[in-house]
Structure formats: structure tokens, C-alpha cells
Amino acid sequence: MSNSSLKSIAKNLSLSVSTVSRALNDYKDISQNTKKLVNETVVELGYQPNIFAQRLASGNPECLGFVIPWRDGQLNDPFLGELMTGMSTALTEIGWDLTVLVAKSFENEVELFKKLSISKNLSGLIISRTLRNDKRFKILTDLKIPFVAHGRSLNCSSSSWLDVDNERAFYDMTKHFISLGHRKIAHICGPKVYNFSMQRIEGWKKALFETGIQIKSDFLQVADLSFDGGKIAMDKLLKLKEFPTAVSCVSDTVAMGAMQSIRNHNLSPGKEISLMGYDGLELGAWIDPPLSTMTQPIQTVGKDLAEMLVNLVKDKKKPSSLQKLVRANFLRRGTDNSPMTTF
Amino acid sequence: MSNSSLKSIAKNLSLSVSTVSRALNDYKDISQNTKKLVNETVVELGYQPNIFAQRLASGNPECLGFVIPWRDGQLNDPFLGELMTGMSTALTEIGWDLTVLVAKSFENEVELFKKLSISKNLSGLIISRTLRNDKRFKILTDLKIPFVAHGRSLNCSSSSWLDVDNERAFYDMTKHFISLGHRKIAHICGPKVYNFSMQRIEGWKKALFETGIQIKSDFLQVADLSFDGGKIAMDKLLKLKEFPTAVSCVSDTVAMGAMQSIRNHNLSPGKEISLMGYDGLELGAWIDPPLSTMTQPIQTVGKDLAEMLVNLVKDKKKPSSLQKLVRANFLRRGTDNSPMTTF
DNA sequence: ATCTTCAACGAAAACGCTTTCGGAGTCAAA
DNA sequence: TTTGACTCCGAAAGCGTTTTCGTTGAAGAT
Known part of the structure; x- marks a missing residue:
């Protein structure tokens, strides 16, 4: 049935749980043959891993947090949906989750960061709406929370960011x-x-x-x-x-x-x-x-942001090595014309 | 330090881990005095629970999934941010998370549902953009996935929904x-x-x-x-x-x-x-x-949707008992006037 | 034949929490 | 004194994975 666990697969193949686990995680001390068998059984039984057990055991939340910009009460960012779709697309490919966080104020946001740094419930954050002199860069760095900023700031040279030029x-x-x-x-x-x-x-x-x-x-x-x-x-x-x-x-x-x-x-x-x-x-x-x-291509930006954060967390790349500048494109419609000579 | 676990609290108070856990969960076989001590130590040590351990042990993901509407490629819902803010607000109060799911197509969405019903990674779903005859109501019901729909359908009488009138x-x-x-x-x-x-x-x-x-x-x-x-x-x-x-x-x-x-x-x-x-x-x-x-008051709607789902999951209420109709409000600006008599 | 090497697997601990169960202690009633 | 009820707490199993370490057997080298 929906009896879905490593144990059931192991029993089915007369293998141990640990072997099945390593087969799924592509360890090199598992034979190709066994890996094939395991993978077949996985689809046969419709196995879906328990992510909470995975995350508890591995210590990696595999979960990315997107901090919804608060901009003083009114948030009607028309790109929010597209941005998150881009992120989600990149994340589902590798089995990560996207959870959203809402901070009502700057203080609230900082408090949220502090909790996160202790609980470690998230692998990393994506922040947006960066200020000219955005304190969050330093705060997050000090708290050792991996993050990618959508937008730059004065003090972002050693952080990871993606911004339009x-x-x-x-x-x-x-x-x-x-x-x-x-x-x-x-x-x-x-x-x-x-x-x-x-x-x-x-x-x-x-x-x-x-x-x-x-x-x-x-x-x-x-x-x-x-x-x-x-x-x-x-x-x-x-x-x-x-x-x-x-x-x-x-x-x-x-x-x-x-x-x-x-x-x-x-x-x-x-x-x-x-x-x-x-x-x-x-x-x-x-x-x-x-x-x-x-x-600007918002969905692509979302995807890039997510991928950068994954690089940061999974491949442990240096934040300063992950900085990306994208270019905006002209969309000429009707309001850019030559000046009137008679004027 | 940030040594944050039940064990550290237990050690600190010379109690057992299980007592601390039950104290935090307000079990009635724990004395008021102990509860007070535990709660004080929690704030003192800045304890943050490991949600993955919690969810693994309890079996409840305490996590709500919001299915982003796909509407054929273009999704520029200007209310998305507000809606999710409303949801998130209601959820953070009780320690739940909000994760977003993107389905690229109807088939993709159904496949996603099936996976969820097995993996049980989410406590429930919120779906939106309901169709006149929306198959998702039956599919989700059959898969026994708790859900609240933002919008009704022809066959939604035994489901939980919130809709504008x-x-x-x-x-x-x-x-x-x-x-x-x-x-x-x-x-x-x-x-x-x-x-x-x-x-x-x-x-x-x-x-x-x-x-x-x-x-x-x-x-x-x-x-x-x-x-x-x-x-x-x-x-x-x-x-x-x-x-x-x-x-x-x-x-x-x-x-x-x-x-x-x-x-x-x-x-x-x-x-x-x-x-x-x-x-x-x-x-x-x-x-x-x-x-x-x-x-319509979008943030309130988001909050209501989330609360309804929590009621459904936590308090095990009947879906059909959770149906809510909200009313839209006039916003007269400049285009509603009396007909021109000369016309 | 013996020793080494290596591929392939199993056993078991660990992750941090929840929850059941039983036991110690206290107090009042019989 | 015994019994029962009640309060409060600890021990321990369990959730489903990951990961380390040790073991087995076969192949190759001597």
C-alpha cells in the first residue's frame, strides 16, 4: 500500500535499510546492480521519503526561506508570484522546499533572523528590497545565516547577491x-x-x-x-x-x-x-x-536566486564568488519620441 | 551558548527530557511550578525547537502548502503577496510554516497531490482559482489530503472553502x-x-x-x-x-x-x-x-484560509462545517454615473 | 597456500523530539 | 495498617532517515 519507507524497500529486496539508503544517495560502495534494483522498487512501491526524517538525520533543512518585502505596510509587488515561481522551479528539481517568511518591520525581521540562526530550520534565506545601507547584510553574516540578496547595498562586497544593472x-x-x-x-x-x-x-x-x-x-x-x-x-x-x-x-x-x-x-x-x-x-x-x-526576466531571476543559494549552502562556495548582474531590456511602447521642434 | 535542545534544558534543571517536553506541550501531569521553571529556562537559554525532530516524532508536519495558481503561464496575481502575508500571519502565531507549491499544469498538479498523499510532508493544502467543475475537489478528497479551497465549485458541498459572494x-x-x-x-x-x-x-x-x-x-x-x-x-x-x-x-x-x-x-x-x-x-x-x-479584504481572506485549514487538521473538524462566504465592498470612483439623458 | 586488497553490504548509533507506561511519593479513607 | 486514588516525574521506545564503521567474501598477488 502506501507503506512507504526505506524499511519496506529493504524488506522487499532482502537488503538492509542502510544499503537502500546509500543506494538512493548514490554512494560509491553500492553496486550498480543494487542501485538499479532499489530504484526500480522505489517507483514500484511509489516510495516517497519522509523529509523530516531526512532533514533531522542529515542536519540540512534543504529548505529555502524567502523574506517577503514589507515596505511599510503596502506590499503589492506584482512580480512576487513570478519570482517565487522561478525559485520554486529551481528548488523542486533538487527536492528542496520554499517557505515564505513575513516580517512586519525591521525589528521583527531581525528577531526572525536570530531565531533562525538558533533553530537552523532553514538552509538559507533570500532577502529583497535592499537599502542603500542595508544592515541585514552584516546581521546575517554575523549570524552565519547563508543568504542571497536580491539587490545590492553599499556593504555587500563579501556577500552573495543578484541585481539588475x-x-x-x-x-x-x-x-x-x-x-x-x-x-x-x-x-x-x-x-x-x-x-x-x-x-x-x-x-x-x-x-x-x-x-x-x-x-x-x-x-x-x-x-x-x-x-x-x-x-x-x-x-x-x-x-x-x-x-x-x-x-x-x-x-x-x-x-x-x-x-x-x-x-x-x-x-x-x-x-x-x-x-x-x-x-x-x-x-x-x-x-x-x-x-x-x-x-527584466523575473522568473529567471527567481531561479537564479535559488540556485545561487543552493550553491552557497550545498557546495559551500564563497558568498563573494556568487554575485550576478543581469541586464534590463528596452520595451519601447509609445512615450519615447523625439522632442517636438515647435516646443 | 547556542546549545539549544531539550537535553540542555533538562540538564539545567535536573529534569528528564520527557518532563521538559511535556512541560512545554502543557501536559496536565506536569506541575505548574515545573512548567514555570521550564519556560523560564527556555527564554534564558534562547531555546528553539528543532521542527524536523518535532514533526518526525509527532507525525504532524505543521506545515501548510499553498498551491500557486498557474492560469496558463501568466500568473501576475497582484494579490498573491497580500494573500500569503495573511496566511503567514495566522500560521506563525501557532508555529506552523507556509510553503509554496507551483504546478505547471493540471496534470502536474495532480501528480504533486499524489506524491503528497504518500509522503505526508504537508498537513494540508490551500488551492485557488477554482473551476466551475473542479476535479481537484474529488481528487484531494479521495487522496485524503485536507484542503481549503479559495473559491467554490459545483461539487464542493462536502469540502471546505472560502469564497466571495x-x-x-x-x-x-x-x-x-x-x-x-x-x-x-x-x-x-x-x-x-x-x-x-x-x-x-x-x-x-x-x-x-x-x-x-x-x-x-x-x-x-x-x-x-x-x-x-x-x-x-x-x-x-x-x-x-x-x-x-x-x-x-x-x-x-x-x-x-x-x-x-x-x-x-x-x-x-x-x-x-x-x-x-x-x-x-x-x-x-x-x-x-x-x-x-x-x-475584498485580501489579507483577512488569507488569514481565514489558513485558520480554516488548521481547524481542519488540528481540530479534525468536518470539511463541510468550514465554509465561509465573504462580502465584497463597493469602491465608487468615477465610472458609475447616471445615464446621459441626451443619449 | 597465504596475505593483501577491494568491492559490497549490514549493524548500529545518531538526529532531537514525542508519547506511552510505569513507578515513586503523598494523602486520605477504611 | 492497608488500600486506593492522585500527582508528578523518569525510562524507554519510537519516528524514518543518514552515516560511520566493521565484516564478509572474492579476486589478485606472492
Whole structure:
């Protein structure tokens, strides 16, 4: 029946439990023949290992924890599902589990880390939403909890991380505006506590600098990562004596807010003022004109994150040897155009 | 140090391991005094139980699996994060874990169920995206896997589920249009394989029937649950000799598509044609005019789902005794208005 | 024939906890 | 004094694996 244990297989083949176990784990002191027999019996009996016994005996939880980003109450990350699907895909291949953790606050998160470091219920963690100066890198390192960060921080050089090349993305975006003929290019950035905010500012600055365009401090506006944030920031830009003709926005959500502000001023996004967002949100295509943006392959990122953590835990690689930069891709829709000559 | 085990506590108090264990589990054959001592030592030594040992010994995984909905490749459920946060919140309170499962297809999902029924690695499952005639209810019941469904099905009477009162919601929505003066009210529904599609149709029909408004079959359009789906469906409605003046849409996404169609026909959403969506997507507020819709308290739903499953597993309640209907709430924004008299 | 080598397996301890069972001790009733 | 009931605790088995170590038998070398 569903009598599923090593013992039943052992009895079935007149072998010992330990032999069966080692056969399944591909030990080299088990003959090929025996391994074949065992594997056949496994499928025949529909054996499924008891992971709790495995984990207790081996000492390895084979279980990865994903810390859901809390970002002050509102978490409506549209990529969460895809990200976790990517992780799960990579993990199920090797029989690991994905469990989710929710931290309500920073203190709560740290407390959670401490418990984990004692209980050792998880092989490692994946954290996201990294800050410019993210204390979690040091805390987790000190607690000796293996982890991979989705996003970098100032002090991440000896840790393992995967990040988009934010600087490159916004460098490219700005260069793109320049090649379209724009010279007055503003940037609406996110709160500077986030590392990606700073990186994106850098990219924007670098492109302007390289082209010899003077960087006007008025053309850099900080915004909350929300629709309203984008609207307010754009309002400010439109109060300047001299408008920008193009605006690179830190996110699609912010760009949508900016577009509404533009319309409120009786201007047309993509005409008088070009703009681009970032994230590749589907809904950007639903509005008129559809928002140009940049995307990243989220599912792949999730898979990579999981695989990196497994490398860290299983193959005991050095964290600093596992760092990966992925590139964002242009998704031109309707809001990146040449500046109007009449304007 | 981090020498954290029952044994260390036992040694510390000159008690036996079994006494400590029973003290922690609040057995009644342990004196109050001993319990107090044990609990104090626990916090003093910072003891964290080894969940794998616990689960192996007790036989209860204390672990809940959430099956991420696959819906043909694209899964961008904006509520996923909130839903899981709700679940996790309820579970951490009682020390349970939440692990996620991804099924790539229906066959894949069934295979996964079968494995689970043997390995018993999970205490139970939460499934979502239920179909009108969802085979999973019978499969899981037959496999004796405890589960709670987020959403109903035709054959769910003896199972445990939590669902929104879809019929009520769309009944209310339609009645609302009627009270605004509309008489020509169409409905764009989702694919009829989904149970909620049928329920929402029912609600719409019921309100019309009650009011004595004849139900025109042309006024019911099936759409994919996407922006394009909504657009196409609305296009069809606008090809009719006689337009509807109000349209109730199965989802916000579909409603957004419908709005674009309306604009493409040089009409104004909320003026010539009122419409409402469903889901309460934030982005509905970002467009002009902002989309009226209906919402449900997702985090609470997640928490309830988890608690129901715990009741099912721990307190061994009958599945049919755990069924819960929650109500959706109006979120009036800008697209539900009285019909234009001049139209 | 003896000794070594090696492949292939079994025995048994260990992982850290739960749970059953029995026993020691106390106290009151007979 | 004996009996019974009751409280509180310890011993020990067990959960299903993994992993170390020792053993067996056969093959090859001398």
C-alpha cells in the first residue's frame, strides 16, 4: 500500500535499510546492480521519503526561506508570484522546499533572523528590497545565516547577491533620450534609502556627463514609489522656468503618476514630454499612449536566486564568488519620441 | 551558548527530557511550578525547537502548502503577496510554516497531490482559482489530503472553502446601475470554466430579472480575463444596434480593456457608458476617469484560509462545517454615473 | 597456500523530539 | 495498617532517515 519507507524497500529486496539508503544517495560502495534494483522498487512501491526524517538525520533543512518585502505596510509587488515561481522551479528539481517568511518591520525581521540562526530550520534565506545601507547584510553574516540578496547595498562586497544593472539601465535610457535629440532630460528618482534609487541616479548622471550636458539639480526629483509620488514630482518639474523634454522615471508606477501630471498641465506624454518608466508592468500597455519602459526576466531571476543559494549552502562556495548582474531590456511602447521642434 | 535542545534544558534543571517536553506541550501531569521553571529556562537559554525532530516524532508536519495558481503561464496575481502575508500571519502565531507549491499544469498538479498523499510532508493544502467543475475537489478528497479551497465549485458541498459572494456582488453592482437609472445593462463575463464567472453572471441576471428587465443574450459577452479580452468584448457590445448604457465587468483588467474600446469609439467611459470592474486594483484609480470597482479584504481572506485549514487538521473538524462566504465592498470612483439623458 | 586488497553490504548509533507506561511519593479513607 | 486514588516525574521506545564503521567474501598477488 502506501507503506512507504526505506524499511519496506529493504524488506522487499532482502537488503538492509542502510544499503537502500546509500543506494538512493548514490554512494560509491553500492553496486550498480543494487542501485538499479532499489530504484526500480522505489517507483514500484511509489516510495516517497519522509523529509523530516531526512532533514533531522542529515542536519540540512534543504529548505529555502524567502523574506517577503514589507515596505511599510503596502506590499503589492506584482512580480512576487513570478519570482517565487522561478525559485520554486529551481528548488523542486533538487527536492528542496520554499517557505515564505513575513516580517512586519525591521525589528521583527531581525528577531526572525536570530531565531533562525538558533533553530537552523532553514538552509538559507533570500532577502529583497535592499537599502542603500542595508544592515541585514552584516546581521546575517554575523549570524552565519547563508543568504542571497536580491539587490545590492553599499556593504555587500563579501556577500552573495543578484541585481539588475540599474546604473546601466538608466544610462541606456538616458542615452536613448539623447539619441532621440533630447537635451533637457530630467530624472524622477525613488527614496534615497533604496540602493537602486542611487544606482539609477548614477546612470542618468553618467549619460548626461558623458554627453557634456550639464546636470541641473532641479532636474532631479525625489518621489515616493507610488502613483502620487510620480505626480507630485512631475508637478514640480513643470513648475520650472524651463521644462525638461524627457523624463526618466524610477518605476512604471511613478511614470504613470507623472503622465497624469503632464495631462493635468494640458500637455501630452510622449509629445511635448517624452518619458520612460521601469519594471515592464503590463498595465503600462493599457493606457494611451502606452508607456515605454524596461523589463527584466523575473522568473529567471527567481531561479537564479535559488540556485545561487543552493550553491552557497550545498557546495559551500564563497558568498563573494556568487554575485550576478543581469541586464534590463528596452520595451519601447509609445512615450519615447523625439522632442517636438515647435516646443 | 547556542546549545539549544531539550537535553540542555533538562540538564539545567535536573529534569528528564520527557518532563521538559511535556512541560512545554502543557501536559496536565506536569506541575505548574515545573512548567514555570521550564519556560523560564527556555527564554534564558534562547531555546528553539528543532521542527524536523518535532514533526518526525509527532507525525504532524505543521506545515501548510499553498498551491500557486498557474492560469496558463501568466500568473501576475497582484494579490498573491497580500494573500500569503495573511496566511503567514495566522500560521506563525501557532508555529506552523507556509510553503509554496507551483504546478505547471493540471496534470502536474495532480501528480504533486499524489506524491503528497504518500509522503505526508504537508498537513494540508490551500488551492485557488477554482473551476466551475473542479476535479481537484474529488481528487484531494479521495487522496485524503485536507484542503481549503479559495473559491467554490459545483461539487464542493462536502469540502471546505472560502469564497466571495460573487453572485451577491454582481447583484449589488447591477442593482446599483439600476438605481442610477440604467436599464440597458450589459455584463462582460469571464471564461465559463471558472466558477466565479458563472456566479457573477447569475448575480447580474438575478438583479435584472427582479427588476423586470428583459435579459438580452447580446448583452452577455464572454471575455478572456485580460485587457484585450475586455476590449474585444466591448467592441462587440458597441456593434449592437442598441448600446448598453452600463456594463458590469468581471474584473478590473477586463474593465480597463473595455474602457479603451469605449474611447476608441469616441465615447467617454462614465458618461455615455457607465461601467464597473471588480478586484479593487489600485491602478484603477490612476486612469481618467478612475474606475469604480469592488474590493475584498485580501489579507483577512488569507488569514481565514489558513485558520480554516488548521481547524481542519488540528481540530479534525468536518470539511463541510468550514465554509465561509465573504462580502465584497463597493469602491465608487468615477465610472458609475447616471445615464446621459441626451443619449 | 597465504596475505593483501577491494568491492559490497549490514549493524548500529545518531538526529532531537514525542508519547506511552510505569513507578515513586503523598494523602486520605477504611 | 492497608488500600486506593492522585500527582508528578523518569525510562524507554519510537519516528524514518543518514552515516560511520566493521565484516564478509572474492579476486589478485606472492
